[in-house]
Each structure stands twice: as structure tokens, then as C-alpha cells.
Amino acid sequence: MTGEDENGSFPLSGAPVDFDRLDEIRERLGSDSRFSQITERPEFAPERLICVYDHRFYPKRVRDASLEVAWFENGDFSVHYHEDHVDGEFDHRWDRHPSAHNSRDHIHPGPDAPTPGDDTTHPVDWRDVLSMVISEIDGRQRGFWD
Amino acid sequence: MEEPRPGLKADSERERAPDFDALPSPEEFVRGERTRDDFFDAVLSLDTPGTAKDVAELAGHGVDAAREYLDWFERMGIVTQITESPATYERNQEYLNWRRAQKLREDYDTAELLEFLKTESERVDALQTEFGVESPEQIVISRYAASSDQSIEKVWERLAAWKTARRRVSLLERALSIESGDGADLQSVA
Numbered sequence: 001m002t003g004e005d006e007n008g009s010f011p012l013s014g015a016p017v018d019f020d021r022l023d024e025i026r027e028r029l030g031s032d033s034r035f036s037q038i039t040e041r042p043e044f045a046p047e048r049l050i051c052v053y054d055h056r057f058y059p060k061r062v063r064d065a066s067l068e069v070a071w072f073e074n075g076d077f078s079v080h081y082h083e084d085h086v087d088g089e090f091d092h093r094w095d096r097h098p099s100a101h102n103s104r105d106h107i108h109p110g111p112d113a114p115t116p117g118d119d120t121t122h123p124v125d126w127r128d129v130l131s132m133v134i135s136e137i138d139g140r141q142r143g144f145w146d
Numbered sequence: 147m148e149e150p151r152p153g154l155k156a157d158s159e160r161e162r163a164p165d166f167d168a169l170p171s172p173e174e175f176v177r178g179e180r181t182r183d184d185f186f187d188a189v190l191s192l193d194t195p196g197t198a199k200d201v202a203e204l205a206g207h208g209v210d211a212a213r214e215y216l217d218w219f220e221r222m223g224i225v226t227q228i229t230e231s232p233a234t235y236e237r238n239q240e241y242l243n244w245r246r247a248q249k250l251r252e253d254y255d256t257a258e259l260l261e262f263l264k265t266e267s268e269r270v271d272a273l274q275t276e277f278g279v280e281s282p283e284q285i286v287i288s289r290y291a292a293s294s295d296q297s298i299e300k301v302w303e304r305l306a307a308w309k310t311a312r313r314r315v316s317l318l319e320r321a322l323s324i325e326s327g328d329g330a331d332l333q334s335v336a
Contacts, residue, residue: 029176061153090148098302110147125204127176144156
């Protein structure tokens, strides 16, 4: 898959945020004990969800960790994981959107989620994308305690 | 994803590991608990028309159940039937917008809605000025990125923000057009 559509041009002009899908995502992630808090701004029609991970998964040197989820009506998304350390930070992004240097599906691996990222293929189903992301973060969290 | 670097790892003498094995698997909770969740999720994914079989596959249930839910969702307005034979359906964004406008009317009073509308309208105006055209439909991302010397991602993000702000304005205008005694007799409006 490339960033271009079948006419060889980038899909015309993007799409608005999918408020309804974000509502569903907030409900599901909000039911899980991994997250201590989920905020959305603005609350009446959210742009993105900020899902804050519970502190118990991290050693003290990690001050804060969260997952920022943005989803669009045409299926584009940007999911951004962020850790705030006592002496630095860590970022990782899973994206599906047009870009000049990557395919539509790509990741920007840590430590500072650089551009360009790596081409990849994310699952088609949005629920599979989310469970893949959360599983990967689970793996990283376990790594703190090895 | 990368492993945490050694300097960040827990001090096993003083810190206790969480019980990872007690966590539910992400595959479970991102899917919700009810069959209705499965079907609602499936139709939310219908950006292009899909058959009952497509919906059954997305939902992880049988085709008969998919047909029943599609009938029900169509009566409610959540999906629209696009073709007859084979019958295909598409997510009905118009209905979802109507439902959200109703919800805004229930959750906020007129003064709050007007305040939101002011903020979002200002955002739309600012983006319109930034792009220098009337509507986001007039922008082709790649062309605009090249001519304005910005990255494709940056333009994609700004354009999505513009479309989102416009959507919010229309939702808020719609909510404000619904008769209301500011929360008193909303049920009678629907």
C-alpha cells in the first residue's frame, strides 16, 4: 500500500475526526484497569482521546505514560504512545495517513518518534489496530520489570 | 516496539512488579461485551458499502444475525441500504450527526452551545484564512504541500482539523436549532 490512491494522487483532502468511533474507543479503554484516566478535548465532540496509563506498570523513573488516539472518518488514524522519564522521554507512533516519505501505514519508532518512520501494514479492522498497539505497550511495560 | 533501556528498569530490590498476568487481553476488551457492540463496531467500519456477509465477518458472527442487525440498524437509521441485489449497506453518517446534535441539546444549555459555536467558528475562520480558499474540498493535499513548502503530514493534519471544526459548527448549529426550554422538555422534541 502506498500513500497514493488509484489515480496516482493523494486522497483528495482527508476527513474529519470520527467522533462516533472515538466514543466507542473511550468506552472500551475506559473499562480496562490499565488506564487510570481518559480525557477528551473538547468534550462535546472529541478530537483525540488521552488515555493515561496507571502508574503501577512503571518503575519510579517513569513519571507518566499515555496513549493519544486520533481516528478519522476515512479510516486514517494516528496513535501516539508517550512516556515521560525523570531524565528524558520515549515516543512511538502508529500512523495511517498520507505522507511523502512513507506508505499510508507506517510507524515512527522511539526514542523520539523520528520522521521518516518505517513502512508497515496495520490491520484493517480498527479494533485489531488498537489491540495490537496495546499488546505492544504491554510488552514494553513487562520489559521494565525483567 | 523498543525495550526500555537498562537505566530505566525497575529496581527489583525496592519496587514490586505489577501482576501482568491478571490483565484482560486487549483483544477482549477492545471488542466490548455484547453482540450488539460487535455489530455496531462493524457498521462503524463501513466506509464503503458492504454486504451482510462482510458485516458478519467484521462482527465475527453469522450471516443470519448480520441480516437481523442490519434490518434493525436500517430501521433506526444507523445504516443506509445502498444497492438491492446483492443488498449492500453503508454507515449513515447523517443519522449519527443527528443523534449527536440531539445529545448536545440534552447535555448543554443554550449559552454553553453558543460559546462552543463561537470557539469553533473562530477556528474555521482562522483555517480558512490560512488556506486562502472557501472550503477544504478545494485543497489537494500533495499540491498544496508542494506549493506552500510544507510536509504532506502537516497539511493533512491542518485539513483534518479544518474539516473537524466545520463538522462541529454544523453539529452545534443543528443542536441550537432544536427547540428547547434549556433541558426541560427535550424528550417531546424528538
